[in-house]
Amino acid sequence: MSLALEILILLSGALCVYAWLVFPLLLRRAARNARPWRTDNGNGRAATVGVVLSAHNEAAHIADRIHNLVAESPSDRPYEVHIGVDASTDDTARAAQRAAAGRTQVQVHVFAERRGKVAVIKDLVARCRADILIFTDANTYFAPGAVTALLAPLADPAVGGVCGRLALVEALPAGGLVRAQTDAHTDEGFYWRWETSLKTQESALDSCLGANGAIFAMRRELFWNALPGNTMVDDFVIGMKVREQGARVVYEPEAVAVEELPHLSHEWGRRVRIGAGDYQALTLCRRCLLPRYGWFAWCFWSHKVLRWFTPHAVLLMAICAVAALVIGSPCARQLGAVCLAGFGLIAVLALLGAVAGNAPRGWARLPALCLHFVSMQAALFAGFLRYVTGNLTGHWTRTPRRAGAA
Numbered sequence: 001m002s003l004a005l006e007i008l009i010l011l012s013g014a015l016c017v018y019a020w021l022v023f024p025l026l027l028r029r030a031a032r033n034a035r036p037w038r039t040d041n042g043n044g045r046a047a048t049v050g051v052v053l054s055a056h057n058e059a060a061h062i063a064d065r066i067h068n069l070v071a072e073s074p075s076d077r078p079y080e081v082h083i084g085v086d087a088s089t090d091d092t093a094r095a096a097q098r099a100a101a102g103r104t105q106v107q108v109h110v111f112a113e114r115r116g117k118v119a120v121i122k123d124l125v126a127r128c129r130a131d132i133l134i135f136t137d138a139n140t141y142f143a144p145g146a147v148t149a150l151l152a153p154l155a156d157p158a159v160g161g162v163c164g165r166l167a168l169v170e171a172l173p174a175g176g177l178v179r180a181q182t183d184a185h186t187d188e189g190f191y192w193r194w195e196t197s198l199k200t201q202e203s204a205l206d207s208c209l210g211a212n213g214a215i216f217a218m219r220r221e222l223f224w225n226a227l228p229g230n231t232m233v234d235d236f237v238i239g240m241k242v243r244e245q246g247a248r249v250v251y252e253p254e255a256v257a258v259e260e261l262p263h264l265s266h267e268w269g270r271r272v273r274i275g276a277g278d279y280q281a282l283t284l285c286r287r288c289l290l291p292r293y294g295w296f297a298w299c300f301w302s303h304k305v306l307r308w309f310t311p312h313a314v315l316l317m318a319i320c321a322v323a324a325l326v327i328g329s330p331c332a333r334q335l336g337a338v339c340l341a342g343f344g345l346i347a348v349l350a351l352l353g354a355v356a357g358n359a360p361r362g363w364a365r366l367p368a369l370c371l372h373f374v375s376m377q378a379a380l381f382a383g384f385l386r387y388v389t390g391n392l393t394g395h396w397t398r399t400p401r402r403a404g405a406a
Contacts, residue, residue, distance in 0.1 A: 002329035008320045009339055012313040019306035027201050027299070034204035048078040049151065049217075050130030054120040055083060058138035059091040063099040065138050070103055072147040081106045082124040087114035116393065118231050125223055133220050135235065136257065140166070140214040143256035150217045150255035160222045160247025161239055163199070163208045164215030164255030168192050190365075191372060196253075198303060203251035206295040209304055210281075211239030211249060215257035218242055218249075230392045231284070232277030240285040243296055268379060275383020278308050280392060311381035318343060350374040 051069055055062055066083065073079045083100070085093045085108065093110045100106040109127070111120060125133060132154060134147065146164060153162045199208050211218075213235030224241035231237055239249050288300050317339055324336030353371030386392075 001327060002324070002332040005320045005324045005328055006332050006335055009317050009324070009335055012317045012320075013339070015306055016310055016313050019302060019310065023302040023306075024198060027198065027205070027302075030295070031201035031205045034201075034206075047131035047151075047154070048129070049074060049080070049132045049134060049147070050128035050220075051079075051081045051134045051136060052121055052124040052128060053081070053083050053136055053138060054086055054117045054124070055088070055092055055096070055138040056086040056114070056117075057088045057090045057092060059088070059095050061139045062092050062096045065141065066096060066099040066103075066106060068141050069136075070106065072142045072144075073105065074147055074151065078130070079105055080128065080130060082128050083108045084120035084124045085110045086117065086120045087111055116229060118227055118234050119229050121234065122225065122227065125220070125225075128220075131220055133218055133223060135211070135213055135216045135218075135238070137214050137259070140257045140259045142215065143258060146215065146255045146257060149252055150215065153250050153252055154217065154219070156248075158248055159250055160245070161208075161211060161216065161218035161242040161249040162255070163203075163211045163239065163249060163251050164217075164257055165196065165251075165253045166192075166212050166214045167256060167258050168261050169258055170261060190369065191376075199251050200253065202296075202299045202303070203249070206293075206299065207243045207249040208239060208251050209296075209300055210236030211242075212257075214259055215255060219247070222247055228284070231280065232273060232392060233281050236277070237281050237284050240281070240288055243293070244285065244288055268375075271376065271379035272382045272386060275308075275380040276386040276392060277383070278304070278380070279384055279387040282308065308380065308384075311377040311384070314343075314377065315381070346370055346374065 053065070053069075055065075058065075062083070066081070069081050083096050083106065085096060093108070096108045097110075100108050107127075109124065111123070121135070132151065134150065136142070150162050150164050153159045202208055210233075216235060216239065218238070219242075222242045222245055224238060227234060227237060227241075242249050282305065285300075289297050289305070291297060293300075321336035321339040321343075324332040325340070328336060349367045349370035350373075351367075351371075353367035353369070356367060
């Protein structure tokens, strides 16, 4: 029994260390000599482009968003914008129709019945005749040149999708003007920048894992029409299905979209929803874990799957550590004590982070980062419980942003 407890503690700890520390180092090394996406054949440069956007209760943003999308129209190809209003209870539909008036490339589709984002997106894709689809959100804004940069990698016939860079900022300028090129200096922004660096390396090695629904382009023929209506992280699944069909999904940092950070009071619900969607996505995209996908499968296992099960590994470690203290051998008791002391240190740092808040930089930020990490794992486990109970839906209440949020 003592040996089994020791093995479980060490194995669980090793998996966490590998996923969070070892894998990023191995990925950086593996990506050094990766092949670029760029080619000189010019394929796809004249392809038509269509933007699809689902909006629910986005009256405060939708007009500026439409103006932003029109301003980013590429000059070298046909361009159309499809706005789907999903049974909004505010003035979203009228605001969108007013903003689209006189703009022949913008079509507003108002749906009387609330069906959720996935159903709206599938309807819009069916109505859009463009060769290239661009997905985005109502509360996101494209920086100047974002669409042109997003389309450039699709000149390579091996590339099926392109994910742009989403910059999270504290607040957007009035009127939705986009000039921000850096992320907010918060714990969420810190984590997002780290994830972006991993995405860059995975893209160079093979493909991005999934996509970002704020700024993503793909070839129309690769869109997965069988996407379930209750898919909670649809952007991730859509991108994974592109790679499942044999095409690359690359990251283009010059294609920038800007979005305000979520309001803190609503952050927990958003993370739980995304967590539940992650486990759902694992079942939908499980084929990409097969060895035939090579580097991509390795990244999927290491970057996503093992991280999604980090809270489970930590819980198993804690249970085994307590059991080792009670019934284990002297060696097992020592290992259990070290394990629980480590958990205690992290808990104390997280508590200090909750009391002290964000520090500007350096080691002083460690407590806040610990709090961010612990809250992420707790939300992920809550999302797992939501997933196993079948509480999945394709629509949700929009998350207020920090600036002007109610």
